[in-house]
Amino acid sequence: MATPADVRALFEARLKETSPPPDFHPLDLERAKDEKYLKRVLQHTDKDAKEAANMLWDICVWRKSVGANDINESNIRLDYVKEGLFFTHGRDVDGSLLFIFKAKMHIKGQKDYEDIKRILIYWFDRAEREEGGKRVTLFLDMEGSGLSNMDMELVKYLITLFKLYYPYFLNYIVIYQMPWVLSAAFKVVKTLLPAKAVERMRFVTKDTLKDVVAPEQALVAWGGKDNYVFEFIPENRSEHTPKKVTFAEQGDGQHSPGEMLRLVPNDTIVFKTEGDEISGQFTITNMDESAVSFKIRTTAPEKFRVRPSSGTLASGASQTVLIVVQPGIHLRTVTKDRFLVMSIQIPKTDVTPKELTQIWHSSTGSKTDEYRLKCQFPEKDIPKNGNIMEGSLLEKSDSSTSTLSNLEQNYAKLHRDLKQLKLLQFVTLTMTVLVAVLGYLLYENMVEEHRYCERM
Structure with a gap:
């Protein structure tokens, strides 16, 4: 039977074999050694050590791509x-x-x-x-x-x-x-x-x-007995910034003295195909003595998903930025697009979103550093039909979307039919009342005429 030790051994072996070594977050690497967490991964994968190790690896990759460990109350929409x-x-x-x-x-x-x-x-x-x-x-x-x-x-x-x-x-x-x-x-x-x-x-x-x-x-x-009304209470935990762990030394040749950031790569983002996605990434390192805030812009925001698109970095800290080409976009339309990384000094990393907005609004060109990156798409990674998303995944997504769309159309038609039925019922009821009133008046008139004839 597979054990947490087996999963850990497979994961660490893959770490050693991967070149260049992945720059996983220290907290995720610690988690990969935690016996309790590894038991959860094994349970999830039906005690298959290889599947568990692969899942553990995918979790680390995903958490790095979305910056999961850096998400907190200061950088979400409170x-x-x-x-x-x-x-x-x-x-x-x-x-x-x-x-x-x-x-x-x-x-x-x-x-x-x-x-x-x-x-x-x-x-x-x-x-x-x-x-x-x-x-x-x-x-x-x-x-x-x-x-x-x-x-x-x-x-x-x-x-x-x-x-x-x-x-x-x-x-x-x-x-x-x-x-x-x-x-x-x-x-x-x-x-x-x-x-x-x-x-x-x-x-x-x-x-x-x-x-x-x-x-x-x-x-x-x-229908229960708990009269709780939601009120957001911040998480009670001590915040700390762990030392960034790297698995490969990177020289400083790509950083010029006086610049806030070092970008690796420093001028071209190389995109590769991974499964049904085409993505590229680069790493930002804060070379300044103070904390910095950064923003990333592109000439075609509708074509790319950038995560994170902004953030803060303590002195010496790094952040990997993942860029994914949106599904259905033709590669020939994105080869000339560019990315702009802007940075500005901030007093501390835990500034509120409102304070951060004010700092950027009050900044001038002399206080902001800018770095430009172009895109490179290797010919072998371009799908023959020019689309990023194809095959069964696209069909499945389209099928779900089509099903829901049909449901929405049927609901709208049913709603219209119900409104028409209500109107028809109202008209029918009104006509019935009118006929009844007219019938009563006619009856009263005939009775009155009959009485008149009897008196004559």
Whole structure:
């Protein structure tokens, strides 16, 4: 039977064999040595040591690409957080923390999707720390929601986090008070889940919620006894910046004296094909004695996904920037695009977003450093049809999108038909009342004439 030691050995062997060595975050490398965490990865991969080692590697790569360890309350949209779209509270019958998603508060397209993803990573990491890696239950509160609240991209991202990057972290998926109009959409969601996750899905109403969440743990809005009202409370943990670990020395030949940043590579981003994505990356190092803030701009923001697109760096700290070509973009249209990295000195790394905005607004050209990068796409990495995303992945994505689109169209048609039916009912009722009134008046008139004839 595979053991955590087997997973650790396979992971460390891959570290030694990889050239150039990956610049994983120190906290992730520490996690790769943690017995408890490795047991979770093994559980997630059905005790397959090789699969577990591969998953551990993919987690480190992903966390590095999104800057997961650097996400905190100072660099996420706290105004989004305080709305209470996502929060943790209460426990299920197994004692697992509830991660609650209030679906009716989310309207697709109203908020920046990348900001929402960073908030999700913040909550997932926070729950992992506070719960010591114990499993959580995803509670989808669908009461009062409709098709305008159904965001397939967001749901797929939630599933991806549990499926690929947070091992053995999901207890149940609870879908509370799901409107019938969303039934078809959740059939699509089921196809995206592994068989084990489908088995953990629970569709509940106010009457059946007690089977998954005890009344004492359920909110009053769900028919429970807990009168909790969400209020964001910052995480209580001591913040520290660990020393950056590197696996290959990089010379200073690419940095000019007096410049704030060193970029590696310093003038060209080399893109490569990895699976169904074409991506490139570069590393920013703060060579200044003070902390700096940086921003990254491109001549074609609609063609690229840049993460992170901005941030802060303490003196001597580094940040790897990942750039992914958006699906469906033809490579011949991006070869001439450029990237601009701008930097400015700041008093400390934990400035608030509002303070950071003011610093940038008050800066002048003499206080800002700028670095320009061009793109290089090797000929062998360009797909024959010029598209980044093709094959079964594209077909699956298109199929899900098409299904939801058809559902939305059918819902809109049904809504129109219902309005017409209501109008028809109103007209019919009005005509019935008019006929009744006319009939009564006619009857009264005939009775009156009859009485008149009798008197004559």
